[in-house]
Amino acid sequence: MAKLRMLAVSDVHGKEDIVDQFIEWARRDNVSYDVIVAAGDIGNPQRPGSMCRILSKVSKSLQKPVYYVKGNWDVERECGAQQVFDLDATGPVYFGDIALVGHGRRVEPFKLERQTRVVVLVTHYPPFSILDRGKVIDSYHHSPHAGVVEINYLIDHYRPRVHIFGHSHSFGGLEVEHNGTVYVNVARLDRLLKTGEPIGNYAYIDVSGNGDVRVEWRFINGVWKKCSGCGRVVHIPEKWALCRKCAHKADLKFARVSGVPYRALLSFRDASTGALVERREVKIPFYTLKDNLTLEDFLDIIVTRVFKDVFSSGGSKILEVPKDRVIEFYGSRRNEALTPFSEYLFSCNDAAGSHRLCLIMKIFSVDKKAHVFWEITSGEADSMKISAEYVLFKEGALNLDSQLVKKLVSSGFKAISYTLEAV
Numbered sequence: 001m002a003k004l005r006m007l008a009v010s011d012v013h014g015k016e017d018i019v020d021q022f023i024e025w026a027r028r029d030n031v032s033y034d035v036i037v038a039a040g041d042i043g044n045p046q047r048p049g050s051m052c053r054i055l056s057k058v059s060k061s062l063q064k065p066v067y068y069v070k071g072n073w074d075v076e077r078e079c080g081a082q083q084v085f086d087l088d089a090t091g092p093v094y095f096g097d098i099a100l101v102g103h104g105r106r107v108e109p110f111k112l113e114r115q116t117r118v119v120v121l122v123t124h125y126p127p128f129s130i131l132d133r134g135k136v137i138d139s140y141h142h143s144p145h146a147g148v149v150e151i152n153y154l155i156d157h158y159r160p161r162v163h164i165f166g167h168s169h170s171f172g173g174l175e176v177e178h179n180g181t182v183y184v185n186v187a188r189l190d191r192l193l194k195t196g197e198p199i200g201n202y203a204y205i206d207v208s209g210n211g212d213v214r215v216e217w218r219f220i221n222g223v224w225k226k227c228s229g230c231g232r233v234v235h236i237p238e239k240w241a242l243c244r245k246c247a248h249k250a251d252l253k254f255a256r257v258s259g260v261p262y263r264a265l266l267s268f269r270d271a272s273t274g275a276l277v278e279r280r281e282v283k284i285p286f287y288t289l290k291d292n293l294t295l296e297d298f299l300d301i302i303v304t305r306v307f308k309d310v311f312s313s314g315g316s317k318i319l320e321v322p323k324d325r326v327i328e329f330y331g332s333r334r335n336e337a338l339t340p341f342s343e344y345l346f347s348c349n350d351a352a353g354s355h356r357l358c359l360i361m362k363i364f365s366v367d368k369k370a371h372v373f374w375e376i377t378s379g380e381a382d383s384m385k386i387s388a389e390y391v392l393f394k395e396g397a398l399n400l401d402s403q404l405v406k407k408l409v410s411s412g413f414k415a416i417s418y419t420l421e422a423v
Contacts, residue, residue, distance in 0.1 A: 003206060004034055004096075004098045004120070005204060005206050006036070006120070006164075006205045006207075007026065008037040008203045008204075009039070009202045009203075010040055010124070010165070010166025010186045011039075011071070011169065012042045013041055013044050013190050014043050014054070015044075016053065018189060018190050019189070022202065023061045025220050025221075026062055034095070035067055036059065036062065036067070037066075037067055037100075037205075038055060038066055038067070039071070039123065039124055039164050039186055040070055040073075040104060040124025040165075040166055041166060041188075042068060042073075045073060045075045049076065051074050055079050056079065059084050066084045067085050067093065068102070069088065069103060069123060070104035071167060086104070094114055097116055097209035098116060098117070099112055099114070099120070101119060101158060103121075103151075103154055107154075109154060109158065117209050117211070118208075119162075121155065122163075122165070123151050123163070126147040126183075127151040127152045127163070127288055128145055128152050128288075128294070128297075129145055129290040129298065131174055131176065132145050132167075132168045132171065133168055133171050134170070145297065146167060147168075149302070151165075152285050155181060156285035160181055161207060162182045163183050165183075165186070166186055167187060171185050172185050172187030172188045173185070173217055174245065175215045176254065179256075179288070184205060184215055198221060199219050199221055199222070201219050201220075202217075203215055203217050204216045219235055225238070228241040228242055229241075229246030229249070230246050254290050255290070255292065257289050257292055259292070260286050260295060262284060263283055264283075264420045264423060265420070265421045267279045267418060267419045268310060268416055268417070269395065270415070270416065271395075272409045280306055280310075281423060284298075303392075303418055307373070307390075307418070308373070311375065311416075316375050318376075319374045326361075326372060327357065330356050330357035331354050348361045356411050356413075359404070359408055367398075369393075370393040371391070371392045372390070373390040374386045374388070374389055375387050375388035375390070388414055390413065390414045390415075391413050391416070392418065393416075393417055394418060394419070395419045
């Protein structure tokens with residue numbers, strides 16, 4: 001097949017009435033396409049069976065096969081309806097020189113059994129930092145990102161020409177090309193105006209065997225009109241003046257990430273002795289990140305994940321103490337409700353009985369990416385206890401033989417430094 005045309009949707013959240021309107025509008029479009037791709041959050045846990053009912057209805061009504069991945073709202077087992085396929089179960093599906101690959105629950109990459117020129121990757125979650133604005137509950141360390149690091153590594157494995165996903169409602173209806181991949185966030189089909197009128201977006205995505213890609217956006221209850229920002233004739237809700245690209249112009253500024261190796265050695269040392277504790281090779285798919293600012297957050301995620309794996313042993317677990325809870329756990333707990341974090345950071349008072357808290361704050365003041373961890377072990381009758389307290393910081397942020405490191409150790413902390421070096 002020289003070309004694959006997909007009708008792509010996501011984030012329906014079990015709203016079957018909106019699906020009926022989507023089917024009506026898709027028929028009205030009078031656009032030919034080969035398959036329908038659903039990028040997760042099709043069902044609703046409070047509406048049992050809704051995922052399968054929706055996928056079956058879409059396939060039967062539009063008379064096309066549906067390939068889907070599960071999202072965080074999709075708690076049902078696989079749908080056994082005809083012409084409805086879970087890409088986690090099917091593995092790669094081939095259309096001539098084009099491979100359609102999906103990951104809903106599965107993290108491990110599939111092996112492509114056939115030589116293909118183009119890969120289309122489908123996930124529910126965005127990659128970390130790309131069209132992934134989300135709620136705090138979905139994000140890492142209260143960052144504005146709801147993307148998942150594992151997706152970046154899937155992109156690194158497949159090198160897809162197109163990546164279709166949803167989940168991030170704020171950036172739904174947008175696509176951007178970055179370092180050879182066209183990222184298409186198709187969230188969300190159940191978008192509504194304040195009046196309750198459905199204006200869900202969906203996309204027709206063309207990809208050819210030679211890598212040409214075209215994305216055309218449509219909206220339920222949309223009209224063709226000229227965007228007041230760019231002057232293009234686009235399909236948008238009648239009450240909108242701007243297309244999604246113009247409305248999010250500032251968010252679509254990407255930059256080439258530099259100054260970091262693709263393969264690196266991550267080393268952990270006992271800061272009190274300088275002894276090497278562990279060294280591991282890690283991959284850093286920097287080209288899947290939006291810019292150098294998001295690179296810092298990505299590296300922080302990788303470092304802390306490897307740290308937890310290295311320092312957990314036997315039945316113990318490593319728990320990170322959130323930075324905004326450090327004051328609560330290590331402070332004197334008296335009259336602290338109105339004391340801001342910055343006051344402790346810059347003028348912590350040892351005399352107030354918060355000696356250990358002040359030590360941690362001094363580490364934060366020289367390394368904003370420092371972390372505090374507890375090693376939790378099981379005791380009698382399923383009780384839990386803190387068997388060790390770690391402070392992790394980047395080597396070079398302070399001298400390993402400094403008085404601060406010595407005070408940390410003498411106060412009962414295990415001081416650990418880390419370095420990332422090119423292989």
